[in-house]
Amino acid sequence: MRFRADRDAFADAITWTARALPVRPAVPVLAGMRLDITDAAAGTLGLSAFDYEVSTRASVDVQVEEPGSVLVSGRLLSEIVRNLPPYPVEMRTDGSRALLTCGSARFTLLTLPIEDYPTLPSMPDVTGSLPGDVFASAVRQVAPSASRDDTLPMLTGVNLTFSGGTVFLAATDRYRIAVREAWWQPRSPDVDTSALVPARTLFDTARSLTSGGNVDIALSAVDGSGARATRGEGMIGFEYAGRRTTTRLIDSDFITYDSRFPTEFAATAEVPVAPLVEAVKRVALVADRSTPLRLSFGQGEVVLEAGSGDDAQAAEALDVKFEGEPMRIAFSPQYFLDGLGGVESETAFLNFTAPTKPAVITGAPAEEGGRPNYRYLVMPLRVA
Template structure:
């Protein structure tokens, strides 16, 4: 195998496929990236850890076609730090020689014959706008559980009904829901369209994928069967695939029944407060500086004002006030400041709206473009209050 490729092209491609390589792979070859140089002038790079696969095809000047497996993270580090010149890669005996200008690296060839075959992606199901996909995933994935006590809560639940997608995630202390549109390949209502689908996708993988592919104009989504006994036995069962340009990735879905958490949304609202988002964020961030670990910030809503404070007794204390438009009776409650800031940061709106039933019940955070505009309910962030000593 022997080929020449532009430094930036190689660096981008290796970084893309190597981004999810395990730090401690159960099998040594899973730390590798597979390079396949084709006589037609393309280089395909692949990575797979039995859960997530990534593949990208880029142009290259191929002198000798062939296949080789090398350590992925090492190749990514090397390619990103090479000088801005063409890179020559050649297999010489048991070593892969990487040359760029006066820089020379010799990498150990790994046994490509032991590398697992990448899974076949499900058939394309439709497309979604790249920037919308990225924003929606980032808004929801912040609420997914980062621990391993309940693995099912580490996922984002994707429910598809016709041309509508609903993303949902929760860690039991907060819940995020985003509704958006996509373009299914088979129009909703068509006989046999299979327009309803539910998938539970690992949140971290989905977030990384959305960030990497979202810069594209559109992202192609491929839905497989639902893993476990719910699968249909066809190609791509238990997988979901995403593709943009020459980048393709699949991930294995989480198996299990996601808790029915939508009942947490209040059926009525007694108090609504509207606050300028930027001022709210800055005030909470400053007051939270004195909040000890797991200590909440207290919010007191009165007509025209929101008082924010933290700390009690002999501890450090802080307080700040911001303008608020209040509809309904005053409310005093408390939230985990980090969870509150996550939600405010995800809104993407000039004003934040907090809707309450009772101080002890979950509050719903939504965004709106002006103080007197209607709330944008395509994104809702539900926050559980924290008890505090009065």
């Protein structure tokens, strides 16, 4: 194998593909990144990484002098290309070594046995697509609510429910539930299925998307009519701008969450998002992970407080629009900030039933009287 490539394009593709490299590979070859040139005339270098759960594939245009394949340490290659000088990159294989040259910089990498590298899973058939920026925004809104506790796999995923022309993304860690509704274009108008996707993989995929273009979503657990065909061996794939990611689905049923959202509220506050977020961050400076953020809502204002007794204390008042009986309620500062961080409008609505019952944060609906596309239910903390 021998080729020349633009440094920036090459580095970008390598860095993106390296996301699937395992930190502690089960077998040594999984630490490798595979580079393939199968057709010299096509002038395309294929890159791939796989850890038996997640696979990533990308391609980059190169000037091919000799086709071939090679497997090298992915993390080392990624570190090297991120620090190369601003010159074209040349790479070639020489026996059991790969030689990389960029300007006056030269690197020699040992190759791994490519014959031992596992075959990457095929991309499932495309089920539908939606704008990349919408998908990235939706994942960013709900993924923080997924649990990090791997002993409960169901809670570590983001549930994608596809129903006709609508997709719902939801995540929970038992103390909060985030839900985002978005429009999408299914290949079959009768599609009605769901997929529980590992939140970390979904978040890494979404944050690599740039504005413009659609992301294709492909489900192997969907048959030709759009209905769920199998469980257990389900896989989901995402393709965007020539880059592909696949991951196994979590084999578990997600909670039924719609019934957990209250439909009637005793009080509602309309608050400016940016000033409230800044006020919460200031007041929370005196709070640790177990210290609640207390909010007292009254006519025209909310008072934020943290700390008490002999501890450090902070308080700040903020003008809000409030309807209902005065409400005093407490939350984990980070959980409250995560909910506000998912609101894309300039104002947010905080809806309350009682100080000891879940509150619901939403953004302003797109249309007057319409349903907000983002909902965040959060359990309050009990305070004396």
